[in-house]
Amino acid sequence: MAATALTIDGLEVSFGSVKAVNNVTMTIAEGELRVLLGANGAGKTTLMDLISGRTHSTSGHIHLYDTEITNWQEHRIARAGIGRKFQIPSVFRELTVRQNFEVASCRNPSVFANLGFGFSRHALARIEEVLAIVDLRDKADVTAAYLSHGQTQWLELGLLMLQDPKVILLDEPTAGMTAAETKKTANIINSMRGKHTLLVVEHDMAFVREIAERITVLHLGEVLAEGDIASIETNEAVRRAYLGSRSIS
Amino acid sequence: MASRQRYDFLLYGLFVAAILLAPLMLDEFWLNRIAKYLVFGMLGVAVALSWGYAGILNLGQGLFFGAGAYMLAMSLKLASPTSLQQGSDTPVPDFMLWNAEPGALTQLCCINKGSFIWLPFQSQWFGVAMGIVLPVVIATITGLIVFRNRISGVFVSIITLALVLLVRLLVIDAQPLTNGFNGLTDLAWLTIGAFQSDPYSRATYYLVAIALSLVLVGARLLVSTRAGLILQATRDDETRARYLGLDVPSYQIFFFVVSAAICGFAGMLYVMVSEFASPTFMDLSFSITMVVWAAVGGRSSILGACVGAILINMIEAKVSETKALVEVWKAVVGLIFVLVVLYLPRGLGGFAHDLLDRWRAPATEAASDEGLVAESRDALAERG
Numbered sequence: 001m002a003a004t005a006l007t008i009d010g011l012e013v014s015f016g017s018v019k020a021v022n023n024v025t026m027t028i029a030e031g032e033l034r035v036l037l038g039a040n041g042a043g044k045t046t047l048m049d050l051i052s053g054r055t056h057s058t059s060g061h062i063h064l065y066d067t068e069i070t071n072w073q074e075h076r077i078a079r080a081g082i083g084r085k086f087q088i089p090s091v092f093r094e095l096t097v098r099q100n101f102e103v104a105s106c107r108n109p110s111v112f113a114n115l116g117f118g119f120s121r122h123a124l125a126r127i128e129e130v131l132a133i134v135d136l137r138d139k140a141d142v143t144a145a146y147l148s149h150g151q152t153q154w155l156e157l158g159l160l161m162l163q164d165p166k167v168i169l170l171d172e173p174t175a176g177m178t179a180a181e182t183k184k185t186a187n188i189i190n191s192m193r194g195k196h197t198l199l200v201v202e203h204d205m206a207f208v209r210e211i212a213e214r215i216t217v218l219h220l221g222e223v224l225a226e227g228d229i230a231s232i233e234t235n236e237a238v239r240r241a242y243l244g245s246r247s248i249s
Numbered sequence: 250m251a252s253r254q255r256y257d258f259l260l261y262g263l264f265v266a267a268i269l270l271a272p273l274m275l276d277e278f279w280l281n282r283i284a285k286y287l288v289f290g291m292l293g294v295a296v297a298l299s300w301g302y303a304g305i306l307n308l309g310q311g312l313f314f315g316a317g318a319y320m321l322a323m324s325l326k327l328a329s330p331t332s333l334q335q336g337s338d339t340p341v342p343d344f345m346l347w348n349a350e351p352g353a354l355t356q357l358c359c360i361n362k363g364s365f366i367w368l369p370f371q372s373q374w375f376g377v378a379m380g381i382v383l384p385v386v387i388a389t390i391t392g393l394i395v396f397r398n399r400i401s402g403v404f405v406s407i408i409t410l411a412l413v414l415l416v417r418l419l420v421i422d423a424q425p426l427t428n429g430f431n432g433l434t435d436l437a438w439l440t441i442g443a444f445q446s447d448p449y450s451r452a453t454y455y456l457v458a459i460a461l462s463l464v465l466v467g468a469r470l471l472v473s474t475r476a477g478l479i480l481q482a483t484r485d486d487e488t489r490a491r492y493l494g495l496d497v498p499s500y501q502i503f504f505f506v507v508s509a510a511i512c513g514f515a516g517m518l519y520v521m522v523s524e525f526a527s528p529t530f531m532d533l534s535f536s537i538t539m540v541v542w543a544a545v546g547g548r549s550s551i552l553g554a555c556v557g558a559i560l561i562n563m564i565e566a567k568v569s570e571t572k573a574l575v576e577v578w579k580a581v582v583g584l585i586f587v588l589v590v591l592y593l594p595r596g597l598g599g600f601a602h603d604l605l606d607r608w609r610a611p612a613t614e615a616a617s618d619e620g621l622v623a624e625s626r627d628a629l630a631e632r633g
């Protein structure tokens with residue numbers, strides 16, 4: 001059995017009277033790809049905010065392997081080994097694609113360590129590899145602001161690959177994508193599989209079927225169900241809560 | 250990309266050659282004037298670094314300029330003949346005597362309550378060192394408070410603006426120590442070995458021109474380091490940078506401090522070529538003027554901002570020889586500023602870059618534009 005990469009234990013946060021995340025407990029094994037399902041407002045983004053340090057929890061613990069990272073500062077959590085893709089794509093818009101990747105491959109976070117020029121041959125080779133994986137090779141010298149929506153999403157995925165964290169959180173990586181783009185994204189994510197532990201929020205069931213092993217369903221901030229795709233699709237509680245009368249199709 | 254860099258360095262080379270060759274064509278009067286404008290060009294570099302590259306619009310650069318200027322001016326004041334001839338063992342600035350209480354000891358240590366802080370300035374090198382150290386210390390403290398607390402955008406501008414006005418008031422208020430409104434005048438020349446900073450000499454011009462060249466090239470090299478790239482990344486998206494594990498404030502503070510140090514250095518050079526230091530250096534209007542120079546020249550281009558500052562001042566000097574044009578000129582600069590901000594957000598420097606790119610690669614550019622349009626059209630069709 002693989003080690004546990006991410007342990008979330010009794011995590012809670014409330015905004016005013018709303019408990020956006022309520023007593024959430026889950027563990028994700030090393031190398032696993034876990035999908036997080038839930039209706040709008042279920043608390044999926046908030047859970048990612050808690051894990052990545054954007055929001056501070058009111059109780060509960062988060063462990064990355066054996067290190068407790070609860071309520072650390074964002075850049076320390078990132079350095080400890082958690083990477084994150086945002087629901088609204090977030091890249092360095094005035095830099096070229098290649099420059100974006102160069103920033104992400106800076107291993108040493110300190111300003112003084114980065115007063116030198118250029119990148120190691122190894123880093124440059126890795127950048128080329130990632131350019132190929134996310135299919136942005138011919139856009140390498142294009143300013144990120146001029147990329148299409150889908151390309152921007154892939155650029156952000158590329159940033160994560162170069163950052164090379166142990167655990168990657170992806171918040172709706174296919175939002176607003178065409179069917180073809182979604183397919184390509186599934187391929188990219190499948191290629192990250194095994195190298196990283198992934199936690200993916202996704203609404204698109206076709207996409208979920210494409211990538212999912214294990215699914216956790218959140219509802220009103222609580223874990224409603226957890227299991228493989230077949231058991232979730234036939235789960236009565238999930239049907240009632242998440243899908244309403246609509247069945248999973 | 251690489252050829253873009255080569256072009257850049259060619260332009261820098263041309264600029265450096267131009268300012269080093271200028272003395273061949275200019276008389277002493279103009280040489281001194283141009284030296285002042287080169288100092289302003291250095292301020293343009295500082296603004297481009299913090300505004301263009303770090304995205305920090307510092308409206309208080311005058312504070313660092315003033316701090317550098319005052320530190321050197323204090324030393325030069327003590328070295329001036331009038332200060333040395335007050336009949337005491339230590340030099341005493343003339344204005345301190347004019348304001349001294351009856352019966353006060355005519356010594357630098359104790360002529361008034363605070364005059365002892367002038368003591369170390371008897372060494373010229375202390376003044377020179379403090380001209381950099383003081384701006385760096387002020388900028389570090391300000392930067393730590395501002396950036397560690399994630400203050401950003403317009404709030405940084407407001408804080409720096411308030412700071413420069415506060416210090417200006419303090420300097421004016423501390424009349425017995427600073428000569429208040431009148432500032433420090435009647436200064437000695439800086440002496441380095443056989444060199445004396447006679448403001449109308451070629452040697453002084455070369456000192457300024459070489460200093461500017463070094464700062465310019467240094468700043469250009471600095472922004473092409475990995476740290477410079479990361480700095481631009483934090484400008485574009487602080488959150489993204491943070492989630493890549495980068496300690497964003499340390500980059501902001503570092504470049505804020507470098508920019509302040511350049512301003513302090515410029516302040517010292519300005520004292521050499523103009524032979525005075527005054528609270529007007531810390532006027533709000535001066536700090537804003539610097540921003541205008543950089544905006545017109547191109548804040549995203551270090552050379553652009555520098556050239557912008559120099560050209561605007563040269564034109565201004567020419568224009569102000571005709572009285573009627575002086576007011577008109579102010580309006581013209583204002584208008585240019587507005588037009589540039591509206592239509593050329595990257596300034597004339599950025600505009601030149603774009604032209605250069607278009608001229609160098611018209612074919613490929615057009616092709617890739619078309620590709621992009623086609624792609625987004627397809628995407629829309631599929632989504633619809």
Ligand SMILES: Nc1ncnc2c1ncn2[C@@H]1O[C@H](COP(=O)(O)OP(=O)(O)OP(=O)(O)O)[C@@H](O)[C@H]1O
Pocket residue numbers: 015018020038039040041042043044045046047087
């Ligand atoms: N900063 C905040 N302040 C107040 N309420 C918040 C805040 N962030 C989230 N919430 C609330 O917490 C609940 C969970 O929101 P969250 O964004 O986590 O949902 P989600 O599952 O990501 O939804 P979606 O599918 O729409 O992205 C919502 O009711 C939301 O209004």
Ligand SMILES: [Mg+2]
Pocket residue numbers: 044045046087171
């Ligand atoms: Mg969400």
